[in-house]
Amino acid sequence: MRDALSYPPDGDMRDALSYPPARLAPMRIVVLAGGIGGARFLRGLKRAVPDADITVIGNTGDDIHLFGLKVCPDLDTVMYTLGGGINEEQGWGRADETFHLKEELAAYGVGPAWFGLGDRDFATHIVRTQMIGAGYPLSAVTEALCDRWKPGVRLIPMSDDRVETHVAVEVDGERKAVHFQEYWVRLRASVPAEAIVPVGAEQAKPAPGVLEAIAAADVVLFPPSNPVVSVGTILAVPGIREAIADAGVPVVGLSPIVGDAPVRGMADKVLAAVGVESTAAAVAEHYGSGLLDGWLVDTVDAGAVERVEAAGIRCRAVPLMMTDVDAAAQMAREALALAEEVRDA
Amino acid sequence: MRDALSYPPDGDMRDALSYPPARLAPMRIVVLAGGIGGARFLRGLKRAVPDADITVIGNTGDDIHLFGLKVCPDLDTVMYTLGGGINEEQGWGRADETFHLKEELAAYGVGPAWFGLGDRDFATHIVRTQMIGAGYPLSAVTEALCDRWKPGVRLIPMSDDRVETHVAVEVDGERKAVHFQEYWVRLRASVPAEAIVPVGAEQAKPAPGVLEAIAAADVVLFPPSNPVVSVGTILAVPGIREAIADAGVPVVGLSPIVGDAPVRGMADKVLAAVGVESTAAAVAEHYGSGLLDGWLVDTVDAGAVERVEAAGIRCRAVPLMMTDVDAAAQMAREALALAEEVRDA
Numbered sequence: 264m265r266d267a268l269s270y271p272p273d274g275d276m277r278d279a280l281s282y283p284p285a286r287l288a289p290m291r292i293v294v295l296a297g298g299i300g301g302a303r304f305l306r307g308l309k310r311a312v313p314d315a316d317i318t319v320i321g322n323t324g325d326d327i328h329l330f331g332l333k334v335c336p337d338l339d340t341v342m343y344t345l346g347g348g349i350n351e352e353q354g355w356g357r358a359d360e361t362f363h364l365k366e367e368l369a370a371y372g373v374g375p376a377w378f379g380l381g382d383r384d385f386a387t388h389i390v391r392t393q394m395i396g397a398g399y400p401l402s403a404v405t406e407a408l409c410d411r412w413k414p415g416v417r418l419i420p421m422s423d424d425r426v427e428t429h430v431a432v433e434v435d436g437e438r439k440a441v442h443f444q445e446y447w448v449r450l451r452a453s454v455p456a457e458a459i460v461p462v463g464a465e466q467a468k469p470a471p472g473v474l475e476a477i478a479a480a481d482v483v484l485f486p487p488s489n490p491v492v493s494v495g496t497i498l499a500v501p502g503i504r505e506a507i508a509d510a511g512v513p514v515v516g517l518s519p520i521v522g523d524a525p526v527r528g529m530a531d532k533v534l535a536a537v538g539v540e541s542t543a544a545a546v547a548e549h550y551g552s553g554l555l556d557g558w559l560v561d562t563v564d565a566g567a568v569e570r571v572e573a574a575g576i577r578c579r580a581v582p583l584m585m586t587d588v589d590a591a592a593q594m595a596r597e598a599l600a601l602a603e604e605v606r607d608a
Numbered sequence: 609m610r611d612a613l614s615y616p617p618d619g620d621m622r623d624a625l626s627y628p629p630a631r632l633a634p635m636r637i638v639v640l641a642g643g644i645g646g647a648r649f650l651r652g653l654k655r656a657v658p659d660a661d662i663t664v665i666g667n668t669g670d671d672i673h674l675f676g677l678k679v680c681p682d683l684d685t686v687m688y689t690l691g692g693g694i695n696e697e698q699g700w701g702r703a704d705e706t707f708h709l710k711e712e713l714a715a716y717g718v719g720p721a722w723f724g725l726g727d728r729d730f731a732t733h734i735v736r737t738q739m740i741g742a743g744y745p746l747s748a749v750t751e752a753l754c755d756r757w758k759p760g761v762r763l764i765p766m767s768d769d770r771v772e773t774h775v776a777v778e779v780d781g782e783r784k785a786v787h788f789q790e791y792w793v794r795l796r797a798s799v800p801a802e803a804i805v806p807v808g809a810e811q812a813k814p815a816p817g818v819l820e821a822i823a824a825a826d827v828v829l830f831p832p833s834n835p836v837v838s839v840g841t842i843l844a845v846p847g848i849r850e851a852i853a854d855a856g857v858p859v860v861g862l863s864p865i866v867g868d869a870p871v872r873g874m875a876d877k878v879l880a881a882v883g884v885e886s887t888a889a890a891v892a893e894h895y896g897s898g899l900l901d902g903w904l905v906d907t908v909d910a911g912a913v914e915r916v917e918a919a920g921i922r923c924r925a926v927p928l929m930m931t932d933v934d935a936a937a938q939m940a941r942e943a944l945a946l947a948e949e950v951r952d953a
Contacts, residue, residue, distance in 0.1 A: 331676075331738045361706055367731030371756050373738075382727040386712030393676045393718075411716050 289316045292599075293480040294416075297322045297493025298337040299354040299527065300519055300585075302344035304486035307591020309345065309415055312599065317416040318476040320503070322488075323401065324421075324428035324461050324496035327444045329378055330368065332388040333395055336444070337493065338405055338420060339387055346412025354527075357383040377449040402470040419476070421497045424467035428492055430536070431458040443492060452529035456536035459491055464499040469506075477506040482602040484595075485516030485555070487526060487583060490546050491533040498554075508554055513602035515557035516550060517594060518543035521583055522563045544570040552576050557601040559583060559594070577605055634661045637944075638825040639761075642667045642838025643682040644699040644872065645864055645930075647689035649831035652936020654690065654760055657944065662761040663821035665848070667833075668746065669766075669773035669806050669841035672789045674723055675713065677733040678740055681789070682838065683750055683765060684732055691757025699872075702728040722794040747815040764821070766842045769812035773837055775881070776803040788837060797874035801881035804836055809844040814851075822851040827947040829940075830861030830900070832871060832928060835891050836878040843899075853899055858947035860902035861895060862939060863888035866928055867908045889915040897921050902946040904928060904939070922950055 290312060294305060296319050305319060322337045336355065343349040343357060350356045360381035369376050380388070387408060394404040400423035409418055428443035432454045440460070446452060477483065485494050494516075498504045507514055519530055520543045531541035539549045543560040544567035550558075552575030560567050561583035571578035579601055585591040635657060639650060641664050650664060667682045681700065688694040688702060695701045705726035714721050725733070732753060739749040745768035754763055773788035777799045785805070791797060822828065830839050839861075843849045852859055864875055865888045876886035884894045888905040889912035895903075897920030905912050906928035916923035924946055930936040 330734050331741060361708055361727060363706055363727040364709065364731045364734075367728045368735065371731060371735045371753070373731075373735050382706065382708040382730075383712045385727075385730065386709045386716060386718075389675050389709070389713065390716045390718050396676060408716070 289314045291316045291481045293318050293476050293483045295320050295494050295497045297488035298340040301486045301488040302341045303585045308595040310592040311595040319416045319418045321420050322493045322496050324426050325443045332392045334388050342412045345414030419472050420470050422467040422500050423470045426461050426463040426467050429460045429462050430456045452532040456533050459536050461496045461499045467500045469502050474506045480512050483514045487517040487519040489530045513556045513605040515598045515602045517559045521561040543567045547571045547576050548574050556605040634659045636661045636826045638663045638821050639829045640665050640839050640842045642833030643685040646831045646833040647686045648930045653940040655937040656940040664761045664763045666765050667838045667841050669771050670788045677737045679733050687757045690759030764817050765815050767812040767845050768815045771806050771808040771812050774805045774807050775801045797877040801878050804881050806841045806844045812845045814847050819851045828852050828859040832862040832864040834875045858901045858950040860943045860947045862904045866906040888912045892916045892921050893919050901950040
């Protein structure tokens with residue numbers, strides 16, 4: 264249309280066509296999400312562009328089997344947050360939760376005690392485990408669970424294959440690999456991570472719909488999720504990084520590091536394991552200009568803009584603290600604006 | 609000792625030996641138990657003879673798989689009741705229970721909704737299912753669960769093999785077999801049971817310890833449990849009935865029918881299915897003098913004593929309402945007294 268008409272259209276044409284032109288289809292946004300940071304950003308994104316067609320590719324590297332049940336912490340955090348069932352204070356788990364089942368397991372001497380599964384939350388894992396036992400792939404199970412929660416986005420696990428992030432640590436003089444959850448939740452990242460290995464990632468295939476959603480996207484966003492164990496794990500599934508790089512659409516990320524420290528969580532610990540300093544600029548360079556077109560840093564990191572742009576990534580400094588849904592929505596608008604800027608460049 | 613000394617011992621000897629003579633070993637009692645009636649009787653029995661060595665052979669015919677978990681209602685009712693964890697009012701399930709997990713399963717559209725698993729109760733089924741999945745037989749799992757509950761008896765499932773009581777019914781003109789729990793809990797025994805089939809019983813073997821406990825018993829008791837779907841199912845496991853008949857020790861039962869009606873539950877419905885009238889005397893005849901040596905009926909059924917004794921079973925009429933633990937203890941004393949009477953006869 265732009266080619267056929269003079270551009271910008273003259274006054275009469277503006278009235279006839281309405282300007283800016285109405286999109287023929289909703290904007291298609293693909294978001295690579297981890298847990299709390301990804302979920303809260305997505306809630307803001309939905310408020311910012313309520314008509315957008317949003318596909319979330321969820322990290323499953325921190326999935327864990329507990330008590331015979333398959334637990335998918337990141338998928339559930341996204342699902343509960345967008346579906347209105349989240350415990351707002353802690354950012355994960357269910358609202359109005361009790362922990363009687365867990366208490367009883369402890370009374371039987373059955374652990375681990377450090378992983379906080381609530382009574383309501385258990386139901387999700389039971390339904391998921393039963394469906395997987397019946398032969399459904401995780402992507403179909405996730406869709407079925409979302410039938411209840413209606414998160415308003417299409418939530419797809421990065422892969423139906425098992426990928427499990429392990430962390431190499433030294434505890435009491437003994438070098439060993441522990442499950443990411445054991446490192447993160449039990450050890451509270453209190454010992455240095457020597458390596459982060461997404462076991463199984465190399466053999467994993469993207470879940471049905473993942474590559475198609477990326478190929479059809481108008482924009483790809485990396486929320487302020489952990490660049491190593493959340494977004495990094497998704498990118499470790501062969502085909503996903505390449506599909507994003509090849510999509511030919513703006514790829515924009517938001518820094519999870521503000522003022523040289525993670526906004527939440529302990530991202531600095533796992534960044535060190537991959538040799539990346541804990542700064543907004545270093546994370547952008549870690550993703551690299553081959554993948555990332557735009558990068559938002561917090562206003563306190565405005566000094567990083569020049570360094571990021573020198574790396575070939577367009578950069579803006581805006582407030583990046585998701586203090587509430589409005590703040591997250593404003594961050595989403597800034598990310599989309601930067602994407603448009605990249606697109607028009 | 610009795611043979612070596614004059615009997616009864618003279619006065620001096622009485623002081624030296626103490627009279628009645630102290631047992632060299634505690635009395636060994638084997639009890640075949642179903643759920644609520646069996647559990648409450650056992651609590652009375654423990655109070656009546658606190659030093660006795662009690663082995664409980666538990667019915668597993670009403671076990672059911674729900675949500676991927678193995679649920680053993682009768683074993684758990686015995687374990688919780690004797691271990692102090694039972695919901696006293698309803699007689700099954702845990703005290704101080706919540707039902708959040710079940711609510712959430714219903715919100716996912718996952719059923720059945722008619723089976724009341726509480727949040728605390730779920731832990732037992734999760735631990736059991738995990739142990740079975742790890743290869744432990746049900747008897748070992750039950751022992752492990754009892755490590756926590758310390759019921760004060762040795763609780764053994766009748767068999768480590770799967771036995772599942774099915775009930776043939778006609779619902780809306782359609783004849784079908786339903787799981788006992790579906791008949792009992794969902795249908796509330798509201799349709800006639802045409803047949804009761806303990807599926808798998810013929811191929812089942814008694815669990816380790818069952819036949820040994822019977823062979824070593826001083827007395828075998830049938831509590832006022834359901835004679836068809838509780839005690840009857842245990843007796844359907846090949847070898848158990850024969851072991852009891854061959855043990856050569858008193859076998860005494862307590863009628864679950866008082867005044868021609870079940871004390872609790874709907875035993876009359878399943879008695880009809882096996883062609884037995886719902887009276888205290890008919891149940892004794894159903895067990896038969898080949899198995900049963902003594903039978904207690906309630907005082908309101910004193911008129912049945914003559915008929916039961918005519919069938920070759922010693923019978924006494926005593927109060928059989930387990931209104932509290934003391935009442936159950938008195939019933940246990942009456943049963944043991946009748947056993948002694950049978951033994952001395």
